[in-house]
Amino acid sequence: MITLNINGKQVNLDVDADTPLLWALRDDAGLTGTKFGCGMGLCGACTVLLDGQVMRSCVLKIGDVGTKAITTIEGLSKDSSHPVQKAWIAENVPQCGYCQSGQILAAVALLKQKPNPTDADIDAAMTNICRCGTYNRMRAAIHRVAKGTAT
Amino acid sequence: MNRTSQPPSAPLSRRDFLTSAVAIGGGLALSFSLPAQEGGPPRPAGPPAAPRQPSGFLQIAANGAITIITPAVEMGQGGHTGMPMIIMEELGGDWKQLVVKDAAAAPLYNNPLFGQQSTVGSFSVRGWYTELRRIGAAGREMLVAAAAKEWGVSPAECTAANSVITHKPSGRTKTYGSVAAVAATMPIPQNPALKANSEFKVIGTSPARNDVAPKVDGSAKYGIDMVLPGMLVGAIKGAPTVTGTLKSFDDSAARGMKGFHSTVALPNGVIVLANTYWQAKSALEKVKVEFDPGKLGGIDSAKVSALLHSGFDEQGAVVRNEGDADKALAGAARVVEATYEVPYLAHACMEPMNCTVRANGDTAEVWVGTQSPQAVQAAAAQALGLAKERVTVHMQYLGGGFGRRGESDYATQAATAVKASGRPVKLIWSREEDIQHDFYRPAAAIRFRGGLDASGKLTAMEARVVTSAAPSFGGPPNAGFYTSSVGDMAYEIPNLKVTGINKDIGVRFGFWRSVNQSHNPFMLEGFLDEVAAATKQDPYQFRRSLLQNPKAKRQLAVLDMLAEKSGWPKRQAGHFYGISAFGAYGSYIGSVVDVSLKDKTIVLNRVVTVIDCGVAVHPANIVAQLEGGMVYGLSAALRGEVTLKDGAVEQSNFHNYPVVMMSQMPKTECYIMPSTEAPGGVGEPGTAPIAPSLASAIFAATASRIRSLPLSKHNVTVVAARV
Numbered sequence: 001m002i003t004l005n006i007n008g009k010q011v012n013l014d015v016d017a018d019t020p021l022l023w024a025l026r027d028d029a030g031l032t033g034t035k036f037g038c039g040m041g042l043c044g045a046c047t048v049l050l051d052g053q054v055m056r057s058c059v060l061k062i063g064d065v066g067t068k069a070i071t072t073i074e075g076l077s078k079d080s081s082h083p084v085q086k087a088w089i090a091e092n093v094p095q096c097g098y099c100q101s102g103q104i105l106a107a108v109a110l111l112k113q114k115p116n117p118t119d120a121d122i123d124a125a126m127t128n129i130c131r132c133g134t135y136n137r138m139r140a141a142i143h144r145v146a147k148g149t150a151t
Numbered sequence: 152m153n154r155t156s157q158p159p160s161a162p163l164s165r166r167d168f169l170t171s172a173v174a175i176g177g178g179l180a181l182s183f184s185l186p187a188q189e190g191g192p193p194r195p196a197g198p199p200a201a202p203r204q205p206s207g208f209l210q211i212a213a214n215g216a217i218t219i220i221t222p223a224v225e226m227g228q229g230g231h232t233g234m235p236m237i238i239m240e241e242l243g244g245d246w247k248q249l250v251v252k253d254a255a256a257a258p259l260y261n262n263p264l265f266g267q268q269s270t271v272g273s274f275s276v277r278g279w280y281t282e283l284r285r286i287g288a289a290g291r292e293m294l295v296a297a298a299a300k301e302w303g304v305s306p307a308e309c310t311a312a313n314s315v316i317t318h319k320p321s322g323r324t325k326t327y328g329s330v331a332a333v334a335a336t337m338p339i340p341q342n343p344a345l346k347a348n349s350e351f352k353v354i355g356t357s358p359a360r361n362d363v364a365p366k367v368d369g370s371a372k373y374g375i376d377m378v379l380p381g382m383l384v385g386a387i388k389g390a391p392t393v394t395g396t397l398k399s400f401d402d403s404a405a406r407g408m409k410g411f412h413s414t415v416a417l418p419n420g421v422i423v424l425a426n427t428y429w430q431a432k433s434a435l436e437k438v439k440v441e442f443d444p445g446k447l448g449g450i451d452s453a454k455v456s457a458l459l460h461s462g463f464d465e466q467g468a469v470v471r472n473e474g475d476a477d478k479a480l481a482g483a484a485r486v487v488e489a490t491y492e493v494p495y496l497a498h499a500c501m502e503p504m505n506c507t508v509r510a511n512g513d514t515a516e517v518w519v520g521t522q523s524p525q526a527v528q529a530a531a532a533q534a535l536g537l538a539k540e541r542v543t544v545h546m547q548y549l550g551g552g553f554g555r556r557g558e559s560d561y562a563t564q565a566a567t568a569v570k571a572s573g574r575p576v577k578l579i580w581s582r583e584e585d586i587q588h589d590f591y592r593p594a595a596a597i598r599f600r601g602g603l604d605a606s607g608k609l610t611a612m613e614a615r616v617v618t619s620a621a622p623s624f625g626g627p628p629n630a631g632f633y634t635s636s637v638g639d640m641a642y643e644i645p646n647l648k649v650t651g652i653n654k655d656i657g658v659r660f661g662f663w664r665s666v667n668q669s670h671n672p673f674m675l676e677g678f679l680d681e682v683a684a685a686t687k688q689d690p691y692q693f694r695r696s697l698l699q700n701p702k703a704k705r706q707l708a709v710l711d712m713l714a715e716k717s718g719w720p721k722r723q724a725g726h727f728y729g730i731s732a733f734g735a736y737g738s739y740i741g742s743v744v745d746v747s748l749k750d751k752t753i754v755l756n757r758v759v760t761v762i763d764c765g766v767a768v769h770p771a772n773i774v775a776q777l778e779g780g781m782v783y784g785l786s787a788a789l790r791g792e793v794t795l796k797d798g799a800v801e802q803s804n805f806h807n808y809p810v811v812m813m814s815q816m817p818k819t820e821c822y823i824m825p826s827t828e829a830p831g832g833v834g835e836p837g838t839a840p841i842a843p844s845l846a847s848a849i850f851a852a853t854a855s856r857i858r859s860l861p862l863s864k865h866n867v868t869v870v871a872a873r874v
C-alpha cells in the first residue's frame with residue numbers, strides 16, 4: 001500500500017512501487033484526465049505537477065513520489081476557473097484535446113515561475129507535443145494569462 | 152422572411168424525402184427514410200440489439216432541448232459544432248438549448264457523398280450540408296405549422312427564431328418545446344424552403360466549439376479512458392516486421408505475475424491481459440514470442456525506392472492526355488526533367504490506438520474513438536461471430552484521427568481478446584506499436600518532363616506518378632485517385648500526359664491527413680517552380696500564366712490573394728518566398744512561405760495560407776484547421792520519415808519520429824476567400840501546401856532544389872523566427 005497526496009487528498013493505492021505514476025493515477029486512482037502518449041517522457045501528455053513543478057508521470061515510479069503534492073488536471077480547479085483554463089477556453093485552444101491536460105499543467109508551472117514569460121521562455125518551457133498543431137493558440141493563451149495577472 | 156426553394160437542378164439523394172417524424176416523450180424526432188435495401192440485412196431472429204438512439208438527426212423535447220445527432224465524429228476538427236450549426240441555421244433553434252450526440256453505427260448516417268459512415272476525406276460538411284439544412288428547415292416548418300394550428304392562423308403569418316414562434320399580427324409566441332408534440336403530427340414538408348445565403352445567421356459565425364470546455368478540465372472521455380466492471384486491460388506486441396506472423400509464444404515467465412490473466416494469440420502478435428495496463432505491459436515483456444518475418448522480411452527503404460523508380464518505365468494508366476505530349480517533348484527546344492520522391496509516414500495520433508469491448512451473450516458493445524463506426528462494428532462482430540447489427544458502438548472523443556482511426560484493426564484485436572477471455576477488455580497499444588504497425592502514408596514518386604519551346608514557353612508536360620499503394624487504395628482501382636492534384640491540375644499546358652502506376656510493395660498503407668495531396672502538390676509545384684527558374688520567370692507570375700482559363704479562376708484568385716496578403720511583389724531584402732496553390736477536397740488552397748537565411752540555417756518567418764472553401768461555415772474553426780493542418784505537414788516536411796530495415800520499421804517513438812513542437816512553430820496568417828460556392832473541405836487541405844511552399848522558399852534562398860522529403864535528409868535546418 002502506497003499513500004500519495006493527490007489533488008490535496010491522501011490516497012491509498014494498492015500498487016507496486018515500480019508502477020509509473022501515470023498508470024497509478026489512471027487505473028488505480030481513477031483520474032483519467034492525465035493521458036498516456038509515449039511512455040518515454042517524450043511527449044508530455046502525462047504531465048502532472050509535483051510540488052508545483054512539471055513532471056512526466058509516465059517515467060516516474062510511484063515509489064519515488066514520496067510526500068510531494070501531486071496536482072492533476074482534475075485538481076487544478078473545481079470549475080475550470082484557473083486563469084490558464086479560462087485562457088485556454090478564450091483562445092479555443094484544444095482541437096482533439098488529448099494533449100491539453102498536460103499542456104495546461106505545463107503552462108501553469110511556467111506562469112508560476114515566470115508570470116510574464118517571453119516567447120523564448122514559452123518555447124523553452126512548453127515542450128509537450130500537440131499533433132493538432134495548437135501551438136500558436138497556446139502561446140496566445142499564455143500571454144493572455146500574463147496580461148491578466150500584470151494588471 | 153424571403154426563402155428560396157432548392158433549385159430544381161440540385162442533385163437528389165436517396166434522403167430527399169423526409170418521412171420519419173416520430174413523437175418521442177412529448178417531443179419531435181426527425182429522420183430520413185431509408186430504402187429497405189440500404190438498411191442492411193434483415194435483423195436476425197431473437198431480441199433486438201442493444202438500444203439504438205431513437206432516430207434520426209434532430210429531436211426537440213417538450214422542455215425545449217434540441218438534440219442534434221451528428222454524423223461526423225469529433226476528433227478536434229469541429230464536427231460536433233459544424234454539423235449542428237447547419238441544422239440550427241434552418242431550424243432557428245436556440246443555440247443555448249443544443250445537445251450534441253454522436254450517431255450510432257448505422258447506414259442512416261452514411262455520408263451522401265461517398266456512401267460510408269466515415270469522418271474522413273474532408274467530406275462531412277461537403278456531404279451533409281444540404282441534407283442537414285433540409286432537416287432543419289423541415290423541422291422549423293413543422294413547428295410553425297403546429298403553432299399556427301393551435302392558434303388557428305395561417306403559418307404564413309408566423310416567424311420562427313431562437314426557438315420561438317411568433318404570430319406577427321397578434322404578437323403571440325410559443326416556444327419550440329411547447330409545440331414539439333403537435334409538430335410531430337404535422338405533414339412532413341417534402342421540399343422545405345431553405346434560406347438564401349444572405350439570410351444566414353449561424354453559418355459564417357464562430358460559436359465556441361462545444362467540445363472545448365471538457366477538454367480543459369480532464370473530463371472529456373476518450374476511448375482510452377473507458378472503464379467497465381470486471382474489465383481486463385490488454386497490452387499488445389505485434390510482429391517486428393511489416394509482414395510478420397506469430398509462430399509461437401511462451402508466457403510461463405509471465406503467469407505468476409501480479410494481475411496477469413492470460414495471453415491471447417493473434418495472427419501477427421500477442422495480447423497479454425491483466426487487471427491493469429501496467430501489469431499487462433510488465434507481463435508482456437516476460438512473454439517470449441517467435442515470429443515468422445513473412446514475405447517482406449528482407450525489405451529496406453532502398454528497395455522501396457528502387458521499386459518505385461522501376462515503376463517509371465511501366466505502362467500504367469493514363470489519367471489525362473491532352474494534345475500530344477510525347478511528340479511535343481520530342482520536338483521541344485529544351486526539356487526540363489526531375490524526379491520527386493517521398494517516404495512512408497506514420498500518423499502518430501496523440502492517443503495511442505485502443506478499443507474497449509464487452510460481449511453480452513448474443514450482443515456486444517464497443518467503446519472507441521473511431522472515424523468509421525460501422526467498420527469498427529463489423530470488425531468486432533466478425534471477431535465475436537455476431538451479426539453486425541448486434542454490436543453497438545459507443546462513440547468516444549478521438550485523441551487525433553488523421554486517417555489512422557478510419558481503420559479498425561484495434562477493434563478486431565480487442566474483440567478477439569474478449570472472445571478468448573470471456574471478459575470485457577480494454578486494449579491499449581504502446582506508442583511503439585502505433586509507429587510500427589500503422590497504415591502508412593504510401594511512399595510515392597513522380598517523374599516529370601517539361602518541354603519548352605524556343606521562347607521558353609511550357610508547351611508540354613509528362614508526369615508519371617508512382618505509388619507504393621495497391622490499386623485498391625481509395626476504393627475500386629482508380630489511378631485518378633492517387634494522381635489527384637496532378638491528373639486534375641488546373642494549370643493549362645497544351646500537351647499534357649499524366650500516368651498513374653501502382654507498385655504494390657506490400658507494406659500496409661492508408662489514408663494520412665491530406666492523403667495524395669500530402670505529396671502530389673509538393674512534387675508538381677516543385678517541378679513548376681523548376682520550370683519557372685529555368686526560364687527566369689517569377690514563380691507567382693509563371694503560375695498565373697498557366698491559370699488563364701476561366702475554369703481555373705478560383706485557383707487563380709487564391710494565388711492572387713496569396714500574393715497580395717504575403718506582399719509578394721514587395722518582398723523585403725533578405726526575405727525569400729515560396730508559393731503554391733491547388734485544388735483539394737472541393738476547396739482551393741495555397742500558401743506563401745517567407746524565409747530568411749542565417750548562416751546556413753533557414754529561418755521560417757511566417758506561413759501565409761489562403762483557402763477558398765466555398766461557404767465558410769465556422770470561420771474560426773477553419774483557421775484552426777488550416778493552422779493545425781500546416782503543422783502536421785510541417786512535421787512531415789522537416790523530419791517525417793518511416794524507414795524500413797530488414798523488413799521492420801526503424802522508428803518507434805517520438806525520439807526517432809520527431810514532430811514539430813512549440814519552439815519550431817512559425818508565425819501563421821490564414822485568410823478565407825469570401826464565397827457563396829458550395830462548401831469544400833477544410834481538414835485535409837491545410838496539410839498540403841507547406842511542403843511545396845517551403846521547398847520553393849528554400850530554393851529562392853539557397854538555389855538548392857529539394858526533390859525529396861524530409862528536409863533532414865538534405866541537411867537543411869529550419870528554425871522558426873522569433874522577434
